[in-house]
Amino acid sequence: MATLGKLDSANLNGGQKLAVKYFTVALVLLGAQVLFGLFAGMQYLKPDLFYETLDFSVNRMVHINALVVWLLYGFLGSVYWLLEEESEHKVVGLKLGNLIFWVLTAAVTVVVLVYLFVQIGPGKESSLWLINEGREYIEAPRWADIGIVVSVLVVFYNVAATFSKGRYTGIGGVLVLDMLALFGIYLAGMFYTTNISVDQYWWWWVIHLWVEATWEVMVACIMAYGLMRVLGVRRKIVETWLYIEVALMFGSGILGLGHHYFWIGTPEYWFSIGGFFSALEPIPLVAMVVHAVFDAGARHAKNSNHPAMAWLIAHAFGNFFGAGVWGFMHTLPQINLYTHGTQWSASHGHLAFFGAYATIIIAMFYLALQYWRGKTWMAGELPGNGWKWKWSLGLLNLGMVGMTVSMLVSGYVQSQIERAIEGSTWIGYFAAQAHPWFTQGMWWRELFGVMFAVGFVLLVWDLLTIGRGETRAMQPAVAEE
Amino acid sequence: MATSQWWASESFWRKTAIWVTGGSFIVLILLTMDTLPQISTGSQRVPAYSVINHRIEYKFDEQRKVQVPVLGAMEPLFGKELNEAEAEALVKLGKLTIQAKNCMNCHTLLGNGAYYAPDLTKAWLDQYWGTKEIREEQMVEFIKDPSTRLHNGIGRRMPRLGVTDEEARGVVAFLKWMSSIDTNGFPYNFKSIEQEN
Numbered sequence: 203m204a205t206l207g208k209l210d211s212a213n214l215n216g217g218q219k220l221a222v223k224y225f226t227v228a229l230v231l232l233g234a235q236v237l238f239g240l241f242a243g244m245q246y247l248k249p250d251l252f253y254e255t256l257d258f259s260v261n262r263m264v265h266i267n268a269l270v271v272w273l274l275y276g277f278l279g280s281v282y283w284l285l286e287e288e289s290e291h292k293v294v295g296l297k298l299g300n301l302i303f304w305v306l307t308a309a310v311t312v313v314v315l316v317y318l319f320v321q322i323g324p325g326k327e328s329s330l331w332l333i334n335e336g337r338e339y340i341e342a343p344r345w346a347d348i349g350i351v352v353s354v355l356v357v358f359y360n361v362a363a364t365f366s367k368g369r370y371t372g373i374g375g376v377l378v379l380d381m382l383a384l385f386g387i388y389l390a391g392m393f394y395t396t397n398i399s400v401d402q403y404w405w406w407w408v409i410h411l412w413v414e415a416t417w418e419v420m421v422a423c424i425m426a427y428g429l430m431r432v433l434g435v436r437r438k439i440v441e442t443w444l445y446i447e448v449a450l451m452f453g454s455g456i457l458g459l460g461h462h463y464f465w466i467g468t469p470e471y472w473f474s475i476g477g478f479f480s481a482l483e484p485i486p487l488v489a490m491v492v493h494a495v496f497d498a499g500a501r502h503a504k505n506s507n508h509p510a511m512a513w514l515i516a517h518a519f520g521n522f523f524g525a526g527v528w529g530f531m532h533t534l535p536q537i538n539l540y541t542h543g544t545q546w547s548a549s550h551g552h553l554a555f556f557g558a559y560a561t562i563i564i565a566m567f568y569l570a571l572q573y574w575r576g577k578t579w580m581a582g583e584l585p586g587n588g589w590k591w592k593w594s595l596g597l598l599n600l601g602m603v604g605m606t607v608s609m610l611v612s613g614y615v616q617s618q619i620e621r622a623i624e625g626s627t628w629i630g631y632f633a634a635q636a637h638p639w640f641t642q643g644m645w646w647r648e649l650f651g652v653m654f655a656v657g658f659v660l661l662v663w664d665l666l667t668i669g670r671g672e673t674r675a676m677q678p679a680v681a682e683e
Numbered sequence: 684m685a686t687s688q689w690w691a692s693e694s695f696w697r698k699t700a701i702w703v704t705g706g707s708f709i710v711l712i713l714l715t716m717d718t719l720p721q722i723s724t725g726s727q728r729v730p731a732y733s734v735i736n737h738r739i740e741y742k743f744d745e746q747r748k749v750q751v752p753v754l755g756a757m758e759p760l761f762g763k764e765l766n767e768a769e770a771e772a773l774v775k776l777g778k779l780t781i782q783a784k785n786c787m788n789c790h791t792l793l794g795n796g797a798y799y800a801p802d803l804t805k806a807w808l809d810q811y812w813g814t815k816e817i818r819e820e821q822m823v824e825f826i827k828d829p830s831t832r833l834h835n836g837i838g839r840r841m842p843r844l845g846v847t848d849e850e851a852r853g854v855v856a857f858l859k860w861m862s863s864i865d866t867n868g869f870p871y872n873f874k875s876i877e878q879e880n
Contacts, residue, residue: 330779452704622871
């Protein structure tokens with residue numbers, strides 16, 4: 203029986219019980235990402251902070267690895283969340299799925315502890331197997347890579363087998379194929395080569411084809427599901443848009459990979475291919491939501507979960523601006539020559555990861571809590587007028603936009619002084635880093651980072667308390683036909 | 684109603700999605716098959732590891748209108764000419780060290796990595812090392828114990844990473860080899876160390 207206003211796992215189906223475990227770890231890792239990001243940002247301003255104890259390289263590695271892993275946990279949680287409802291069937295092999303959750307979480311814990319307390323090793327292959335692979339974003343040592351592959355194979359089995367035994371919806375079909383691609387691509391990053399051009403060629407297969415292709419399709423599936431749940435949008439509309447998105451995302455994103463092949467030793471024809479296709483990448487990012495919201499408005503739909511809907515809208519705009527506009531700004535090779543490997547990349551990276559991915563997973567957190575508390579009321583007129591979710595939404599988004607713009611200012615200074623004037627030498631690099639305009643940007647970034655951290659604390663507080671003791675049942679998300 | 688149009692139908696877009704995805708992926712595979720031989724070790728764009736026996740320059744190419752690496756006279760690294768296998772072993776030690784010491788989370792290599800420390804693509808050619816006569820030993824000593832050496836005016840310093848003498852020589856070999864890769868003019872407008880005799 204559903205118990206209204208109380209956190210009770212009896213309110214959830216089997217897949218959803220596993221999903222909330224993934225969500226919980228995801229939230230903890232987001233906290234780690236914020237904390238180590240603040241450390242790394244502070245080291246730009248106070249370089250002696252934690253020198254030779256917790257160096258920038260360690261903080262930055264934990265910062266970006268926590269990012270990758272918490273988003274993956276968010277995706278896996280979201281997939282388990284929607285699995286039984288979509289397939290109309292109990293999760294096949296749920297026990298194994300639960301076991302793998304604990305194995306994966308134990309492995310992540312060990313990896314992070316080794317990052318923090320061992321940090322580096324001698325120049326031998328054994329260091330890459332046991333400590334740190336030393337390749338940005340996929341630093342996890344090789345033993346952990348193998349563990350990740352085994353784990354995701356189990357998740358894939360859960361998902362594919364459940365849809366096969368139940369029913370395949372459009373969302374289900376796209377999801378299964380996308381997960382297959384997502385996991386297959388990871389294998390491209392699991393080898394050592396001395397040739398750094400070949401190394402980075404395949405490394406980008408993992409990083410780009412995840413972030414700018416398979417992850418985007420993953421969030422499109424989650425968005426399609428979320429819009430049906432929160433706004434009561436018709437399946438036919440979201441699934442048609444899902445196919446359009448897949449066509450546009452993969453049509454631009456797969457060959458958009460070329461924008462990473464301008465400067466790593468690869469031939470010049472990648473200029474045209476990378477430039478053209480990545481210029482198309484922003485197109486698909488906002489269409490489905492605009493249509494859905496328009497459609498919902500036209501049919502006077504009732505929104506059943508205000509915080510989730512707000513974060514879905516934040517996702518639509520964040521994805522378009524962060525991944526789309528900020529990426530397009532420096533994707534053409536003629537501009538990228540000056541911006542590649544500067545604070546421009548950091549600026550784009552922050553807004554894109556947050557806008558495209560963090561936002562939609564936070565929306566799923568709210569959706570999960572609404573159901574976990576027995577399908578409680580989460581529309582308007584929340585206690586305190588819902589100030590906690592509104593303020594955390596505001597602080598997180600404003601903090602992120604502030605960081606992004608600050609880093610962009612520093613990036614402009616860096617491109618101008620280091621690249622255009624000084625010619626990319628060591629002296630040129632530090633001439634830019636020492637310039638007051640650059641350091642001002644770094645101060646503002648840290649300040650907005652603190653704002654973001656406050657928003658995060660408020661978010662956790664809100665997630666722990668929203669809907670507690672609520673006596674009103676959920677306002678159903680139905681629309682007039 | 685609009686949804687009855689063929690261009691708004693679910694099945695049309697499902698088919699389109701499948702064809703576009705499959706087609707793009709096949710094109711990517713074909714391009715990969717064309718690119719990989721062009722960046723294999725010993726190719727024109729990515730020279731063999733024994734290139735560390737030569738002087739490497741970075742010169743403006745009038746036709747391409749970008750700077751490109753140019754191989755010069757014999758100038759063996761650490762004064763010792765290596766055969767291909769020995770050169771590969773040394774460069775490999777350097778690359779393994781660069782990965783095991785997590786260099787990429789402060790520096791960029793070929794422009795990829797973190798932005799806390801200078802790009803290493805042309806580190807071998809950087810004017811910071813003074814003259815080409817003292818460069819090699821300067822680099823080895825710096826990598827082994829950077830913490831007390833002059834870096835810059837803003838107080839950012841590389842930490843001691845426990846790099847051995849042999850590993851440091853490997854890193855220098857790797858950096859010299861990396862500076863010979865044709866990166867289409869990246870980094871732009873680079874001002875190289877004086878190398879003429």
